Amino acid sequence: IWKEILFFAIPLILGNLFQQLYNTVDSIIVGNYVGSNALAAVGSSGAIINLLIGFCIGASTGAGVVISQFYGAKNTEGVRKAVHTTMAIALVAGVLLTVIGITVTPSMLRLMGTPDKVFEQSVIYLQVYFGGSLFSVVYNMSAGVLNAVGNSRRSLVYLMIAAISNIFLDLIMVVGLKLGIVGAALATDISQLISCIFIWGFLIRSEDVYKLKIKEIRCYDHLLSKIIRIGIPTGIQNIVISLSNLIVQTSVNSFGATVMAGFAAYIKIDGFNILPVLSISMAATTFAGQNIGARKPDRVRKGMYISTVMGAGYSVLTGIMLLIFAPQVIGVFTTNQKVVEYGVYIMRYFCPFYWMLGILHVLGGTIRGTGKTMQAMVVFLVSLCGFRVMWIAGTMAWTRSLGHVMMCYPTSWLLGMLLMLLYVWKGKWMDL
Numbered sequence: 001i002w003k004e005i006l007f008f009a010i011p012l013i014l015g016n017l018f019q020q021l022y023n024t025v026d027s028i029i030v031g032n033y034v035g036s037n038a039l040a041a042v043g044s045s046g047a048i049i050n051l052l053i054g055f056c057i058g059a060s061t062g063a064g065v066v067i068s069q070f071y072g073a074k075n076t077e078g079v080r081k082a083v084h085t086t087m088a089i090a091l092v093a094g095v096l097l098t099v100i101g102i103t104v105t106p107s108m109l110r111l112m113g114t115p116d117k118v119f120e121q122s123v124i125y126l127q128v129y130f131g132g133s134l135f136s137v138v139y140n141m142s143a144g145v146l147n148a149v150g151n152s153r154r155s156l157v158y159l160m161i162a163a164i165s166n167i168f169l170d171l172i173m174v175v176g177l178k179l180g181i182v183g184a185a186l187a188t189d190i191s192q193l194i195s196c197i198f199i200w201g202f203l204i205r206s207e208d209v210y211k212l213k214i215k216e217i218r219c220y221d222h223l224l225s226k227i228i229r230i231g232i233p234t235g236i237q238n239i240v241i242s243l244s245n246l247i248v249q250t251s252v253n254s255f256g257a258t259v260m261a262g263f264a265a266y267i268k269i270d271g272f273n274i275l276p277v278l279s280i281s282m283a284a285t286t287f288a289g290q291n292i293g294a295r296k297p298d299r300v301r302k303g304m305y306i307s308t309v310m311g312a313g314y315s316v317l318t319g320i321m322l323l324i325f326a327p328q329v330i331g332v333f334t335t336n337q338k339v340v341e342y343g344v345y346i347m348r349y350f351c352p353f354y355w356m357l358g359i360l361h362v363l364g365g366t367i368r369g370t371g372k373t374m375q376a377m378v379v380f381l382v383s384l385c386g387f388r389v390m391w392i393a394g395t396m397a398w399t400r401s402l403g404h405v406m407m408c409y410p411t412s413w414l415l416g417m418l419l420m421l422l423y424v425w426k427g428k429w430m431d432l
Helices: 002-033 036-072 076-111 116-130 133-148 152-176 180-205 223-253 257-293 297-324 326-331 337-347 351-369 373-398 402-406 408-426
Strands: none
Touching (some): 002 152, 002 257, 036 116, 036 133, 036 223, 036 351, 133 257, 152 180, 223 373, 223 402, 257 337, 326 337, 351 408
């Protein structure tokens, strides 16, 4: 089982790392060639991007669970209808996300208390970025289809091509053409379009059960409601957790542009570090879904234990490595020594505790694979949202300390891990 999960997770890990390169390359090139204010603008945009895209990823999770269960049960017709329903959802969601993203960007940045010196650049970056969000949604939903049937390698290849394209486009548009953060956002949009074209081309040419036919893209039978019923809790979870992160970002913004830049630099590193854990969690979801469909509960439990050890073990190792090389890692994003100091300071509140987040996510991934997304959502909302909001409100009322603000992360991870362990122990999540 460990080999199945690992070999399925490795392409997901590499794919997610390459996807993280999109915004990180923007930050590195903007931070070094445009300035620390531009870096702060790009960094503060991440919370809003995650807020609006998180809901669509939830729908992708719902589709993946439904498809993996049909695939495990060898229900070919169910897979075909679920794939085309998923694509219909992706197209509609992508258009809505584009319109909403462009429209609400200025208001959201004002609510976050974005400093005036970076406000205009943040608005421009986000609005151009959301102009290409349809491509991002369609790619991610399509990759979710391939992952659900166990083909995680194919989407990796296309994502690598897109990520490399993004690097070259960033260099051309930001460094060569001097387009600043507009160039960085355009480079991301074009590279996402490239990945979208490649993956749809493969799905259309495929002769497997997940073959895509443009004329058959529509919502079938009860599948729309089933995908939404499973995906909505994860979507709500993602969007509400992103809201809590917006509140944290708002608190960070109150400490000024230099602290914002240091926080932005480390959050990019945090993204790279946690993505393999999320990939193992996604592998656990697919593994559980396929084995639930095949009615093999013992393999679901074994897969959960093995995935949890893998996720926690990885988190311990990377946390240690990041602490050892903290100044060098933050220094990749900027030469401003004060920004580096704040980035290193923030790292010390994250790195020693990643193992708790690893356990939380992998257990949650297994629970989602069995179709119990509502229960997983409750745990994540209580710990990573409700608790954080209360912590920030109490901290900012009591003392304006950056350290106290950062403590909301490890304490919320601990609470979430304990609640998820309790549900795995006592909950009825294996009911077939």
